[in-house]
Amino acid sequence: MKNENLIFRPAARADLEGIVGMLADDSLGRTRENPDLPLERSYEEAFRAIDEDPNNELIVAEADGKLAGVLQLTFLPSITYRGSWRAMIEGVRTSSAMRGRGIGREMIRHAIGLAEEKGCRLVQLTTDKSRPDAIRFYESLGFRPTHEGMKLRLDKGDGKE
Template sequence: MEKEINFRLATRNDLEQIVAMLADDVLGSKRERYGLPLPTSYIKAFKAISADPNNELVVADDGNEVIGVLQITFTPYLTHQGGWRATIEGVRTSASSRGKGVGTKLINYAIQRAEERGCHLVQLTTDKQRPDAIRFYEKLGFQATHEGMKLKLK
């Protein structure tokens, strides 16, 4: 029998599991610093996200542990007649949950939240080095309609 998955805003008590998931892949292991105690930068970022009404750090919880995470940022734009967008970032599922539909349910929850907030668009980026993630998002209906660009400052 499949466990029920609940979606909720992350709490400070979830932070260690969240950072562990962010660090648990080839790219994340190069940029994250998972160790206990957690670096204070994660705690500061968590507090800022939690205090911002236009940010939601959402976890998927199976009743025993956090098995997925993503961040949704709601942004007003002047384009599209002053419409709001939802940007999904930092999507991860625990290693034990991969391939079991948790990621799909998590993204669908984020889309539902965007609809509830009146957004006209949901956007996300994924690293070009993640072909499986690209296929996953395309399967859910996302399309690569723009070329994303970044400028790293530090």
Template sequence: MANDTIFRLATEQDLERIVEMLADDKLGATREQFVLPLPEVYRDAFHAIDADPNNELVVACLGNKIIGVQQITFTPHLTRQGGWRATIEGVRTCSTVRGKGIGSELINWAIQRAEQRGCHIVQLTTDKTREDAIRFYERLGFQATHEGMKMKLN
């Protein structure tokens, strides 16, 4: 599958498939709302991401079928002498291709993209209950060097 996968920026026409993948797991099913037509909040979020040159919503395709998605955010920092970092979020692969290397391809593509953009760090978070995801990211070379914290606002 590795040679057949194509990566491209998502379009608004991809939203239904993207939200479907985001909702297709234990945690996503409780957070996402995959109903048709999609709630307008997804379109609003897509337009905000699409308009921001420091955000990229990327899909992985096999032929015409979207089989993976991730968002990459590029952030400038004063720390590390004004360096940039890339944050990878919302990584999902289609349930029919899990375990076939698509997730690794997505992350490796994001790392290459971060290098192209001159980033000095690639970071991501994953829910502590996603033990398989944690092992997956560790296999790819990520290390839990910091303790992340979040505060839900609503």
């Protein structure tokens, strides 16, 4: 599905409350995000760090003038693959009110296009094993589970990974 009224742009500070709201609006997000206002300072600090880093992009999708989705795209230089760049996609969410319209698919395609423009050799992402629909979605876009991902929690918070 092509969304004629869908635009992608860098996130602005004014989007932050809506972004955190989208991140918190699912079963896993509810356990690790806090959309209560005013937002915790850590969200402001993270937004500022991403915004100031030329290798990070926080991208929002707007549909019909409303916040429809978000993702973070990080460009990583690498010694592997002959010193090539790779792109990491994180924090992908579509507004629950706009799911099923192909917005997530268009966001990922947009991120892949940006990675190609940067000259990245590959695009990688992780998704929680408890999300079979997300796994199928990413596979439908050409992603393959070629590696076993591992994480080590450094904080002892109550939120899930």
